[in-house]
Amino acid sequence: MVRSKKTTKPSHKNFEPKIVAFCCNWCSYPAADGAGVSRLQYPTNIRIVRVMCGGRVTPGFVLKAFELGADGVLVATCHFEDCHYMFGARRAADVHKITEKLAEMIGIEKERLKLDWISSAEATKFAKVATEFTEMVRKLGPSPIKKVATNNRNKIREGIE
């Protein structure tokens, strides 16, 4: 982990990463719900955005999250054979490959992106993935993308924060 050493500067000591998680309505979101109900602990750095299907998450979603200041993005879908829409989880995997390539090309580390398959019964897996991913991003340090500000964008960000 050479990179983590390089990026962990004193100013990042108390760094709390902002992570956006796109969770599918049928598997991963109920898993997150289940984690809450069974009182499993996972970091509060994860901000969940519910989507109807993991296949709906296009490169645009992920890049927008980075543009607005996210330090990591997690896409969580159903397992391939459980997908509510038959092909959605596979599409999510295909699209994720494109997103990963774009992110790497523009200078975002590959490790800041994660795709995982979490069924609605796997609340423990959700908590585990969330914890591990948060720790990974914490090691990487803040995102290299400087927050982009325009009149319009400032308004959007004020709404988020």
Place this chain on the structure above:
Amino acid sequence: MNIKEAIKKSRAYLCMECGKCTGICPVSRFNHGFSPRVLVNKTIRSGNLDLLKDKNIWTCLTCKLCDERCPAGIEYIDLTLATRLEAQKIGEEAMCSHGGAAQSLMRIMTTPNLEQKRTDWLDKDLKVTQSGEVVYFVGCLPYFDVLFSDIEVNTLKAAKASIKILNKLGMTPVVLPQERCCGHDLLWGGDFENFKRLAEHNISEIKKAGAKKIIFSCPEGYRTFKIDYPKYFTCDFQVQHITELLSEAISNGSLKFKNFDKVVTFQDACRLGRHLGIYDEPRTAITSIPELKFTEMTRNRNRAICCGVSAWMNCSTYSKSIQLARLREAKETEAELLLVSCPKCEIHFNCAMKDERAGKDVQIETMQLVTLVAELIEES
């Protein structure tokens, strides 16, 4: 520039409501809710919130066809640009196609000290340098290549072909490793602040490389560097499109081509044609290929129809209709190959053809002009 000034500058007050702009507008042909005439009128009459909140100001393709047709000589697209810049200030935004991926990429690129890995595609047989007189501006091609890999459009072919042509002409171009997007799409989307940031990055990168001349294969980048950059920034470099370079080389006799036995037609990109007036250069390059049969589409040169979407905004069923109509026109010429000069034309036409409902009558092979030329250069 506020809207009042823009009206004066673009001479919009001369509008006599003849409606010829609406008659020729490729969008109005399919989208009956959109009319350039109504929009110009609205601008003159109100020019306030009512106008800025109108979604139709983002629908215009800025293809400049109305400018060509207007008997009063109104500079319609300059007016549209000024309106969009004002609208963005009050928080209005266009609907971005592809989930806003392209716009996000551009806005991310405004970050200083960004470490892009955008030159991985350079092969060993392409000669490039770190600093020199001539820069080849790649633009967004590496990103489009990945983003549109699902519709099997390989936009990087044009970049490789352009460098091959430059090498053949005895030039070793600089390819900037930290080059940014030219900002064309952000400017036309009304986001001037980020356009300015991108432009400043590009100008400083080019100055660092010590270049005096920039070569483009993308018409949008060329337009932005030639018309928009000098308007807002001080930049003292010469810009040239690769087809201009090609036609010079062909008239010198320094390039010879192999035979190519196919019927070919050509799509004029709006930025290259109507915006910059380059019609003859690409045609010189095409017609100098031996045995190639060149046919023109019914609407060609300054009357050519746009590929249906500009600046990754507002792609809709109307865009698809425009694209299919243009593809049918290309098929009517009985051409086997449709040559395009802009990567976006290639992406949009291929996307329209991939549609299941498009049918067999619009399927035609598309290729970028530079790619074909580079393939056919005779080894000497």
